Amino acid sequence: MSTQNAGAVPAVEIEQMDKYYGQFQSLTGVSLTISQGEKIVVCGPSGSGKSTMIRCINALEQHEGGKLMVLGREVTKDRASIDAARKATGMVFQSFNLFPHMTVLENCMIAQRKVKGTSQKEARDLALHYLERVRIPEQADKYPSQLSGGQQQRVAIARALCMKPAIMLYDEPTSALDPEMVKEVLDTMLELAKEGTTMVCVTHEMGFARSVADRVVFMDKGRVVETAPPKEFFDSPQSERAKTFLAQMLH
Amino acid sequence: MSTQNAGAVPAVEIEQMDKYYGQFQSLTGVSLTISQGEKIVVCGPSGSGKSTMIRCINALEQHEGGKLMVLGREVTKDRASIDAARKATGMVFQSFNLFPHMTVLENCMIAQRKVKGTSQKEARDLALHYLERVRIPEQADKYPSQLSGGQQQRVAIARALCMKPAIMLYDEPTSALDPEMVKEVLDTMLELAKEGTTMVCVTHEMGFARSVADRVVFMDKGRVVETAPPKEFFDSPQSERAKTFLAQMLH
Amino acid sequence: MFQQFTFNHVLFLAQSTLVTLQLVGIALAGGAVGSAIITAMLISPIRPIRWLAELFVFIIQGTPIIVTLFMAYYGLPMMGLNLDQTWSMTFAFAIFTSAFLGEIWRSSLAAVPKGQWESAHALGLSWRTTMGSIIVPQAMRIAIPPSIGFLVQLVKGTSVVSIIGIAELTRAAQIVSNATFKPLPVFLTAAAFYFAINFPLTMLSRHLERRFKVGGMVKSH
């Protein structure tokens, strides 16, 4: 079922993936292989397909052409393959998407309980463990609306971590935050990144990309235009599009 | 009625101004004098009172203590003084606030017609003139919802300009825009700034502040903490609060 | 036994449908004036006036229409107003309409974003211009779907006057049912007539609601 390379299976393998929204082609022939433990930062102009790609990896969207493999298992329309992809990945959204009617703790427990059938106590312990990891154990009994944006995003990260995914996907996790909160979330992510989980992060925080990423993937108009280590990408981008994009990013 | 200095009257003179929302004191002893033609950038953390100050200048809010003079005339609860302040100032909001049921042209004409009693033709000509100045004359007959955010904000600027205010007030005019639209609005403002109208702009676009502002006003907790030319402010902020704020802004 | 439920009876029901429509028309005419006044009172800057209107809305919305009806019916003559049956009904419905539409219109005005007021003020527009050129035109679009929705309620609401014997549709159905002793077909026919009036209104209101919600208010030009 999987085209396994010698040694470790790649975390994600994308081959010539296409994705349409109705008539509109949102991804065109995207290919990208992400090794386990690798940290990828995805950037590119608005509408270039960054979110679409990351959502395909999580099987929130179904791709139409090409091939997508997560941890060596192909993601198809098949329910089991979708479940497997979701189990392997944790997703953190730009707008947090916490469950508003549950406390922070319940947010972190619900999927463990309902998907994995973990016992109440175990789920609770694990949730508290990860809340500590994102440094907000004291907020456990609050509701999301009582937290700052930065805190909410950290809960979202903890919630994803509780499912112990092999791959963490972040879709612009800091862009909905006020400047002062961005830092606390980036710090959290940086710390997690050090530990070796695979990470794919859509972000325009160039400082973060420089200090964390193994590779930067630059997308435009549904294609991967450039893939390079951050230093190379920022200092000498190859494509014209990346050059103008970077020029604008830094005003 | 006005404490006129020798030479030109200051555009705005604020002395020990206080403002309360119910129990909450939103401005405390704010003093600031803005000369005619000066460009001021106001920055500071969220909730520091930036919007409140600018709204007081426009008489959208009434201050409770101290003194506020616009073009040498004191702004009080008196209807006439409020009208005078509004006539002297043009306001551009973060969220555009265009009139959705009117075309771009009508948006720019309504106040001229109803407040100044300008003739249809003259109002139209002036509106088109300013729409050209913000480089969207071709959008004149569209409705706001048919425009991009950046275009909408430029219409809002043109609408304010049509009243030929002596002072333009901007409240985070780019923060509701996506990155690529920010640039077009900032460029427009920059061009206008060159012409000598007085400008007070709340913004966190530090590049803009550096290249345009005569002075940067830094606020915190309802007070003006620091006022300095941009170079001085960015390179060697005096107050601790400004230092940490800037550190965070630039990660 | 008894009379058959004939086409004649159906015609009679159709005629009574006209009476129902007449009731609705008159109630609406009276109610429109009343609602305008109540709306104005509800947004008045003078508190006692606002309170008065709020109290009115509170009482009328808190009381079943049939009770309002009885109160008008029994109470008006006591106040020396000798209206005939139809007019006292109209009066009750005008009151009912004023309270509901007044509240719908008030909330439509309130639904216009605050930013619209602010930018109008910032441009120096007077209260009247702001209201007339900026707020009301936007509020009207918001108000149309719920107003039509209310109209449906009103059409149905008129059925309660059958209880005091005005020969509108429901009363007519009772009369026919009593002459023929065939309640089921008679009431189903009456229901069909109501449905024929209301269904197009409901569809229209839904259509408008969807259009104003999804398309934003402006694209519809």
Add this chain to the structure above:
Amino acid sequence: MNGLEFSGTLSRIDLLIAGAWTTVWISGVSMVLGLLIGLACAVAMGVNRPVRLIVLTYIEIIRNTPFLVQLFVVYFGLPSLGIRLSPVTSAIIGLSIYGGAYLAEIIRAGIDNVPPGPIEAARALGMRSTTIFGSIVLKPALASIFPALSGQFVLLLQSSSLLSAISVAELTGAGNDIQSLTVRNFEAFVFVAGFYILLTTGFRLIFAGIARTSFRFKYLGR
């Protein structure tokens, strides 16, 4: 009939209280049943087109015809099909079916209004659609429509005033009894109106209380 004369009505206040109680319990039971019908319909609307069409037909027929006529159909019409129900049973069935149609629409709107974000997050966490509906969608949906629900309940309470037409001794019927006993019509109905306003206000308060305890998350904003 000059001057107001409340003593006759006052001395029969127990009739009004009994009527009010009937109004309250019948409305209460019907509201619960109506909620179940509404919920079932709201869910059914999402199933497929034919089911959706059936549910919409039910909703439109009920919403576009007067409750009184529906009530007559149930009470006087059904016996000709061999189904004979007591006034109270007819009342509860009629009210539930009537309320259910409105509640279906409201609940559907509530479900549709749940922001897609949390649902996506739940999917990303691997939850199945039934779990998502039960654990993620339902509560916020109910919370967001709670004002509409409480408004609908008040309307249901008011619609119950027509039940006296089929001899249910509810509040309006009690008012009618009193007015025919005392021949002081206006006075009797001043009291009836007062009772309704009391009931309405009381229910609104109770609903607000339920909302505050069950949907605490909604009231904790920063």
Add this chain to the structure above:
Amino acid sequence: QGEASSLDAIIAKGKLSVCTSFSTPPYGITDADLKPAGFDIAVANLLARDLAVELELVDVASQARIPSLNGGNCDVLISSFGVTAERAKTVWYSVPIYVDTQTVIAPSSTNFSSYEDLVGKNIGVTRGSTNDTLLTENALPGTNIMRFEDAATGNQALFSGQVDGLVSGTAAAFTITKETDQFKPQFPMRTSPMGVGIRKGETDLLQWVNTEIMLLWNSGELQAAQQEWIGTVNEDLHNYWF
């Protein structure tokens, strides 16, 4: 209730306005052509004829009768209007035009011979009618009194089997029993005179109506109307006159 004679006013405007009911057989119903008909309407016609004015009929429900009259919606009330002491405080009555015998009408298969037989049964009445008062006062505990808004609704309840019996005048019972043998009157409960309702203080109108009733009796037209619509004639009607 002005000083001016209401009788003169009626004659002056050339129209007699009568509150009645179109859904209370046999007093007021609609015929096959949907025209108002019935005993009350026949009497109304006679009054208008002898006043030489046009007749206007206003359909009012049972419980709305007194308010309609006192509210000025009509000049007189002819609507199976039973005489009670309570009502007589608010309106004036003419001399009776018919004396009904109240009874329980029930399916022919049943046999009610006293109030005791009604215990445990659903018995319908028109809310606020004299039937209502009668049953409320005499029913034994355990009788389930069901009050409907008007005769129409009550009849429907009887016909759809929603009640076991309906308190009604023999007159009303006659309308039903002449059409079908499914129902029959059970035991007589009380006699109940019915009059024409007139607003208090309108002496001249009352006087005229009383006189007219006497004349109609004398000419036999009242009896004819009774015979036509109610199927019996009240031979002893004048015993109730005052």
